[in-house]
Amino acid sequence: MINFTYYTPTEVVFGKGAEQQTASLIKKYNGTNVLIHYGGKSAERLGLISLVTQMLDSEGIKYTLLGGVVPNPRLSMVRKGIEICRANGINFILAIGGGSVIDSSKAIAYGVEYDGDVWDFFDNKAVPQKSMPVGAIVTIPAAGSEMSDSCVITNEDGDWKRGSNNNLCRCKFAVMNPEFTYSLPAYQTACGAVDIMMHTMERYFSPDTDMTLTDAIAEALMRTVKDTAYDLLKNPNDYQARAQMMWASSLSHNDLTGCGTKRDFATHRLEHELSGMFDVAHAAGLSALWGSWARYVMNVNVSRFVRFAVNVMGVENDYNNPEKTALKGIEAMERFYHDINMPTNISELLGKKLTDAQIDELAQKCSRGDTITQGSFKVLKMADVREIFALANNA
Amino acid sequence: MINFTYYTPTEVVFGKGAEQQTASLIKKYNGTNVLIHYGGKSAERLGLISLVTQMLDSEGIKYTLLGGVVPNPRLSMVRKGIEICRANGINFILAIGGGSVIDSSKAIAYGVEYDGDVWDFFDNKAVPQKSMPVGAIVTIPAAGSEMSDSCVITNEDGDWKRGSNNNLCRCKFAVMNPEFTYSLPAYQTACGAVDIMMHTMERYFSPDTDMTLTDAIAEALMRTVKDTAYDLLKNPNDYQARAQMMWASSLSHNDLTGCGTKRDFATHRLEHELSGMFDVAHAAGLSALWGSWARYVMNVNVSRFVRFAVNVMGVENDYNNPEKTALKGIEAMERFYHDINMPTNISELLGKKLTDAQIDELAQKCSRGDTITQGSFKVLKMADVREIFALANNA
Numbered sequence: 001m002i003n004f005t006y007y008t009p010t011e012v013v014f015g016k017g018a019e020q021q022t023a024s025l026i027k028k029y030n031g032t033n034v035l036i037h038y039g040g041k042s043a044e045r046l047g048l049i050s051l052v053t054q055m056l057d058s059e060g061i062k063y064t065l066l067g068g069v070v071p072n073p074r075l076s077m078v079r080k081g082i083e084i085c086r087a088n089g090i091n092f093i094l095a096i097g098g099g100s101v102i103d104s105s106k107a108i109a110y111g112v113e114y115d116g117d118v119w120d121f122f123d124n125k126a127v128p129q130k131s132m133p134v135g136a137i138v139t140i141p142a143a144g145s146e147m148s149d150s151c152v153i154t155n156e157d158g159d160w161k162r163g164s165n166n167n168l169c170r171c172k173f174a175v176m177n178p179e180f181t182y183s184l185p186a187y188q189t190a191c192g193a194v195d196i197m198m199h200t201m202e203r204y205f206s207p208d209t210d211m212t213l214t215d216a217i218a219e220a221l222m223r224t225v226k227d228t229a230y231d232l233l234k235n236p237n238d239y240q241a242r243a244q245m246m247w248a249s250s251l252s253h254n255d256l257t258g259c260g261t262k263r264d265f266a267t268h269r270l271e272h273e274l275s276g277m278f279d280v281a282h283a284a285g286l287s288a289l290w291g292s293w294a295r296y297v298m299n300v301n302v303s304r305f306v307r308f309a310v311n312v313m314g315v316e317n318d319y320n321n322p323e324k325t326a327l328k329g330i331e332a333m334e335r336f337y338h339d340i341n342m343p344t345n346i347s348e349l350l351g352k353k354l355t356d357a358q359i360d361e362l363a364q365k366c367s368r369g370d371t372i373t374q375g376s377f378k379v380l381k382m383a384d385v386r387e388i389f390a391l392a393n394n395a
Numbered sequence: 396m397i398n399f400t401y402y403t404p405t406e407v408v409f410g411k412g413a414e415q416q417t418a419s420l421i422k423k424y425n426g427t428n429v430l431i432h433y434g435g436k437s438a439e440r441l442g443l444i445s446l447v448t449q450m451l452d453s454e455g456i457k458y459t460l461l462g463g464v465v466p467n468p469r470l471s472m473v474r475k476g477i478e479i480c481r482a483n484g485i486n487f488i489l490a491i492g493g494g495s496v497i498d499s500s501k502a503i504a505y506g507v508e509y510d511g512d513v514w515d516f517f518d519n520k521a522v523p524q525k526s527m528p529v530g531a532i533v534t535i536p537a538a539g540s541e542m543s544d545s546c547v548i549t550n551e552d553g554d555w556k557r558g559s560n561n562n563l564c565r566c567k568f569a570v571m572n573p574e575f576t577y578s579l580p581a582y583q584t585a586c587g588a589v590d591i592m593m594h595t596m597e598r599y600f601s602p603d604t605d606m607t608l609t610d611a612i613a614e615a616l617m618r619t620v621k622d623t624a625y626d627l628l629k630n631p632n633d634y635q636a637r638a639q640m641m642w643a644s645s646l647s648h649n650d651l652t653g654c655g656t657k658r659d660f661a662t663h664r665l666e667h668e669l670s671g672m673f674d675v676a677h678a679a680g681l682s683a684l685w686g687s688w689a690r691y692v693m694n695v696n697v698s699r700f701v702r703f704a705v706n707v708m709g710v711e712n713d714y715n716n717p718e719k720t721a722l723k724g725i726e727a728m729e730r731f732y733h734d735i736n737m738p739t740n741i742s743e744l745l746g747k748k749l750t751d752a753q754i755d756e757l758a759q760k761c762s763r764g765d766t767i768t769q770g771s772f773k774v775l776k777m778a779d780v781r782e783i784f785a786l787a788n789n790a
Contacts, residue, residue, distance in 0.1 A: 003409060003412070005408050008403055008404075011402045012402065014399050212623075213643055214642075216615035216618065216619050223611065224611050228607075239396075243396055243655065244607055
C-alpha cells in the first residue's frame with residue numbers, strides 16, 4: 001500500500017430541491033459577481049438559468065451568462081471566459097452542467113489568476129498557483145468533475161486533449177438533484193455509467209494489491225453502477241436509481257476509490273487522443289478501448305483481473321485456470337457495455353476502422369513521440385500504445 | 396432516500412512518515428501559536444512530542460504543551476485548555492492521540508471563541524458559531540473524530556456525557572501513520588474495531604433502505620473491519636492490517652457510510668450514560684449493549700437485519716424464516732465481539748449486574764426524564780431504553 005493524501009473539501013448538497021440553496025452557497029463562499037457558465041439548452045430546459053438568475057437578483061449578486069460549452073470543451077471557450085471574467089470583475093464561477101461545463105469553468109478559474117497562457121497548465125509548462133472559486137449544479141452524472149481535482153480541455157489547434165490535476169480546482173460546492181437527470185437520453189446515461197466505472201477501474205487496476213478496504217469499496221461501487229445502469233434502461237425516472245448513479249459519479253472520481261493504490265489512467269490517456277482527433281463521446285471511446293487494454297496487460301497480474309471477474313462481474317472462479325477466469329471477467333464487462341449499447345471496439349465507435357497512419361498518429365501523440373509512458377499496471381511505451389489501438393481496431 | 400449534505404474538508408495525509416508534514420500543515424492552515432494537546436505517555440513514547448516540538452522550533456512557530464487527557468475526556472480539562480489558549484494567544488490546536496484528545500481539542504476550540512460556558516454546546520443551550528482551527532496526529536484508530544463533526548465530553552459534575560455535532564469542528568488536517576498503532580494493546584485494538592463497526596452500523600440500521608450505494612459501501616467497510624480485527628489478533632505489527640483499520644476509522648465516521656440514510660445512534664446514546672456513570676471504555680459499553688438493542692428493535696424491519704446477516708456476517712439466508720436469519724446475524728456479531736474479547740452484556744462489562752435503581756437512573760438520564768426520544772430505526776422512549784438496559788443486564 002502506498003502513502004496517500006485524501007482531500008475532498010467540496011460541500012455536497014444532494015437531493016430534491018437542492019438547487020434552492022445555490023445562492024446561499026455562492027454567498028457562503030464569498031461570490032458577489034458570478035460567471036454562470038453552461039452548455040446549451042438543457043440548463044435552460046431544466047429551468048436552472050431562470051431559477052439561478054432570479055435567486056441571484058433577489059440576493060443582489062451580480063452575474064454574467066456564458067453558455068455554449070460543448071462536449072470535449074474547447075480552449076477557445078476557456079479563453080473567452082477568461083476575458084469576460086477580467087472585463088467584468090467576476091469573483092466566482094457557477095458551472096451548470098456536466099463534466100465539460102465544470103472543466104471549462106475550472107480552466108477559466110485558473111486562467112483568470114494567471115498572467116501567461118492558460119494552455120501552459122495543460123501542456124505541463126506551468127503549475128497553477130491560484131484559482132478563482134468554482135461551484136457547480138450538476139446535471140449529468142459521469143465525469144465526477146464536481147468533486148475531482150481534474151480538468152480536461154481540448155485545444156482545437158491540433159486536436160490536443162489534455163488534462164491537469166490540482167487540488168486548487170476542486171469545487172467549493174456541488175448541488176446535485178437526481179431529478180435533473182430524468183431527461184437524459186439513454187445513450188448519455190450509458191456514457192455516464194461507463195465513465196463512472198472507468199474512473200474506479202483505473203484506480204482499481206493497480207500494481208498495489210494490498211489496500212483491501214479501498215478495493216472493497218471500489219467493488220461495491222462498480223457492482224452498484226452496473227446494477228443501476230440496467231435499472232435505468234428499464235425506468236429512466238427511477239429516483240433512487242438516478243440518485244445512486246449521481247452519487248457514484250462523484251465518489252468514483254474524488255479519489256475515495258484509489259486511496260493507497262497507484263492509479264493507471266492509461267485507457268483515459270489513449271481515449272483522449274481518440275476523442276481529441278475524432279470528437280467522439282469520451283465514454284464511448286473508453287468502452288471501445290478498455291477490453292483491448294485489459295487483454296494486453298492482464299498477464300502482468302492476472303490475480304487482479306480474477307478478483308475483478310469474481311467480485312465485480314460475478315464470474316465463477318475457475319481456480320485451476322486463473323487466466324480463463326480473468327478473460328471471462330473482461331468478456332462480462334464487454335457484455336455489460338453492449339447491453340447498454342456502448343461500443344467495445346473502434347469499428348463500433350467510429351463506424352469504420354482506423355488506417356495504419358491514423359494508428360501511428362494516435363500512438364505518437366499519446367506517447368509524445370515515445371518520450372513519455374502511460375499507465376502503471378503495465379507501463380506502456382509507444383509500441384504498447386500502438387498495439388492496444390491496433391487490437392481495438394481489429395477486435 | 397433522504398436528502399443529505401456531505402462535507403469532509405479534512406486534508407488526510409496517510410502513511411509511513413506522514414508525521415513529518417505536521418509543521419508544514421500547521422503553517423498551511425495559518426497556525427503560528429499552537430496548543431499541543433495530548434493524553435499521556437503514548438504520545439511521548441512514540442516520540443511525537445519531541446518530533447513536533449523540534450519541527451515547530453525550527454519553523455519559528457510558538458507552542459504550549461497540555462497533556463493529561465483521559466478516556467471519556469473531562470470538561471475540567473477543556474476549561475483548563477480554554478484558559479491556556481486565552482492566556483497565551485493560541486491560534487491553532489494540534490491534537491496528538493485518539494478520539495478523546497481530538498474531542499477535548501475540539502471543545503477547547505469552541506470554548507475559546509465563545510463568551511459563555513462551553514458546556515452550553517453540549518447541553519443544547521447554544522450552537523457553536525465559530526471555532527479555532529484544529530489539526531490531528533492520530534495514534535488510535537477508533538473514534539474517527541479526525542474527520543467527523545462530532546465532539547463528546549464528560550461533565551464530572553453529575554457524570555453527564557454529552558455530544559455536540561457541528562461542521563465547524565472538523566479538523567483541518569489529519570496525519571495518520573499506521574505504524575503508530577503497532578504498540579496498541581490487543582484490548583484497545585479490539586475497542587477500536589467495535590467503535591468503527593458501530594459508527595457504520597448506526598448509520599446502516601436506518602428506516603430508509605433505498606440508498607444501495609451507501610449500503611454497499613457500508614457493508615464493504617464492515618466486512619473489512621471484521622476480517623482485519625482477526626488479522627490483528629494474530630499479528631499486531633501487520634502494516635497493511637493496521638492501515639485498513641486506521642482508514643476505516645476515519646471513513647466510518649465522516650458520514651460516507653450514512654449518505655442518504657437517517658442515522659440511529661441510540662446505542663451510542665445509551666452507552667454514553669453507561670460510560671458517564673461507570674467510566675468504562677466507550678467501545679466496551681457499545682458491544683455490551685448492541686445485541687440487546689438489536690433484538691429489541693429488529694422486528695420493526697427484519698429485512699434490514701437479514702441483509703446485515705447475509706452481506707456482512709456471511710450468514711446463509713433462510714428465505715422461509717427471515718427472523719431466524721436476522722437473529723443468526725446478531726449472534727454472529729456477538730460471536731465476533733467475543734472472539735476479540737469484548738463483552739456482549741453488562742455483567743461481562745462491569746463484572747456485576749446493575750441494580751434496578753441504577754437501570755432506572757440510566758434510563759432517566761438517557762431520556763432526560765422521558766422528555767426526549769432516542770434512535771430512528773425504532774424511536775425509543777424512556778420505557779424502551781429501560782427495557783434495553785434490562786435486556787443487556789440479564790443477557
